[in-house]
Amino acid sequence: MAVKHASEADIPSEDRFDYFxxxxxxxxxxxxxxxxxxxxVQRILSSHGRLLYAKRQIGHIYRSWLHPFxxxxxxxxxxxxxxxxxLDVRVPELVFCGAQRDARHQWRALLVTAALDGFLEIDNWYTAGGRERHGEGVHDRLLQELAVILARMHKGRWQHGCLYAKHIFVRVTGEDxxxxxxxxxxxxxxxxRRLSSTLAAVHDMKQLRRHSSWSPTDWQKLSYFYRTAFGSAIKGLE
Known part of the structure; x- marks a missing residue:
């Protein structure tokens, strides 16, 4: 199926939701x-040929003590x-986000982000032979970079909440x-956001451990790098 080209330039802010x-x-x-x-989620192209992803939702809500309805x-x-x-944690660039109620008073919501050029799901990177191509030294650096990113997020009291391998993307350029x-x-x-960095860390890291395919040795390395970056050990993580 061919994707459509967006031509979002010069669209007034009040019209951007309907446009996207x-x-x-x-x-x-x-x-x-x-x-x-x-x-x-749909894949679209900007007017300049940039790959974008549009998450479109109807009546898709969450509730919290701040938003009980x-x-x-x-x-x-x-x-x-x-x-x-x-926090300097790499995430997709936000292009547009908005929400409005339709004639039936139901929420329509839209989140448009830019593609992460050159990035692969970490499991796809492994499957494509990235570890073998770049060697164990680079692989250790990958685990360390992941640990640093996660620790940075958690120290800011942000919990990912769905930290599976399919939501971790990597890009390795250059050699040795x-x-x-x-x-x-x-x-x-x-x-x-959690009340403490530890609450965020415990939830995400235990979730990642349960659902990851790393060997015990690789997990020990990741745990060591994470503990070093986070500044303290997470009980039950080893």
Whole structure:
């Protein structure tokens, strides 16, 4: 299916929601029913050919003590994207976010982000032979960079909330000592601030351990790098 080219230049701010909402492209996450509504992700192109991802939702909300009647989940994800950028945690660039009620008083919400050029899901990087190509030294640096990014997020009291391998993206450019290792985090829909950095760390790191495919040796390395970056050990993580 061909994607459509967006031509968002010079669109008044009050018209941007309808503009992006009416764009259509290839579904990369088919709409699914959850949280009492519908959510899916499409791939579109900007007017300059830049690859974008549009998460579109209808009636898809979360509730909290601050929002007992419900709030569109993309607004929580927008808050997390902005918060993590301030902490120098690499996340997708936010292009547009908005929410409005339709004629039936149901929420329509939209989050548009730029693609992470050259990044791969970490498991896909392994499958493509990235570890073998770059060697164990670069792989150790990748684990260290991931640990630093996660510790930085947690020290800012941000909890990812859905920290699975499919939401960790990596990019390695160059070779040997000159290799540049970068890590980015995606899908911050469940992210939130915790009362303490330890609460955020315990939730995410235990979740990552349960669902990761790293060997015991690799996990020990990641745990060591994380403990060093975070500044203290997380009980039950070893």
């Amino acid at each position: 909402w009416n764009l259509r492209g290839e579904w990369v996450e088919e709409p699914n029913q959850r949280r009492g509504g519908e959510s899916g 419900g709030r569109p989940t993309v607004l929580r994800e927008r808050d997390a994207l902005n918060g993590l950028r301030l 000592e000159a290799a540049r290792v970068e890590v980015a985090l995606l899908d911050l829909e469940k992210s939130r």
